[in-house]
Amino acid sequence: MEIKNNPVGRLHDILFNAYNYRDADVTQRVWESVLDAPVGDAGVLLKRLSEVIALKDQAKQAIIDGIEGDQSLYLAPFPKIDQIFARVDLSSGWSNSKQFLNEATLNALAFGNHALSTKHGTCNLTSEQVIDFIEKLDHLLRDCLSSNLPEALQKLFQKNLESLRQALICYKISGAEGLQNEIDRTIGAMSRYSSELLDQTDETSQGFMKSVFELIGNINNSIQLTETALKLAGPAVIALLPLVQSLCK
Known part of the structure; x- marks a missing residue:
């Protein structure tokens, strides 16, 4: 699997992976799996989540800096993505966070990834x-x-x-x-x-x-x-x- 070089593509792939987990799954287990964090190590997991939040901010800035013209379509997902990380309760059901993820959000990120891909290049590392x-x-x-x-x-x-x-x-x-x-x-x-x-x-x-x-x-x-x-x-x-x-x- 290709790992995108532009931050919008990486954010899309991480959230797309998380989106495919069941509503009834525990939030901590979902993020441990998606972010390859050791099971039960809340410290490592929280550090990884903070890095994803930083990636979210990088992705938004990459759209602002890199896409000309009307950016509203590409920026539309970010208020909902902000909601995912606004109140992370690791012990709750995944549905509490997943409610802010939908196909429209993921599709908008996919469009942003496509728009930025030629500006950020690709890597051979899979x-x-x-x-x-x-x-x-x-x-x-x-x-x-x-x-x-x-x-x-x-x-x-x-x-x-x-x-x-x-x-x-x-x-x-x-x-x-x-x-x-x-x-x-x-x-x-x-x-x-x-x-x-x-x-x-x-x-x-x-x-x-x-x-x-x-x-x-x-x-x-x-x-x-x-x-x-x-x-x-x-x-x-x-x-x-x-x-x-x-x-x-």
Whole structure:
């Protein structure tokens, strides 16, 4: 499944998914499933919901900034969408929130997505690839624990690989820009330890680090935009090139 690069498209897909749940379902369970939040972890779920609310605001602004002429059709769904998040009761039945979702609301968002799609470009990263990347990160996190890296470097990789994993989980909300920001932050954090990383001569540790940087590179390449939008490749990606080249010799 394609994950839209423009915020209106991502908002549409999230709400369309939620719309398909039964009225009798519990609101917390619906949002946990739609937003891939751990079951029973209200803290994570509320954080994800706050990110969806921010996405809603981004989507509205994208319409105002990006669609010329009469915008009333494209902006019409937002008062009802605001109602969904105005009083979120996680313990209530989903019907309390779903009453503000209907086909007209979703269709208007679909029109907005179509109108903005050429301005925001598309990414090659699909939801299936996101799952594959998350599985590879899980594997690398396990490898990190069994590596011969010093404890400080193990913690460095654990922290940043987990942060990147969480960014992938939230990709359906934040899109390519959010994931690119996390990649840049991750590489920036690691670049501060480049001399310590270059000092590692153990083959197991070098193999692990090479796998990490290859995976980060693959994720970065997968979110480069096509069509008319600007590429998102951040300058931090080149910060570790000397280290990557050393490991690939």
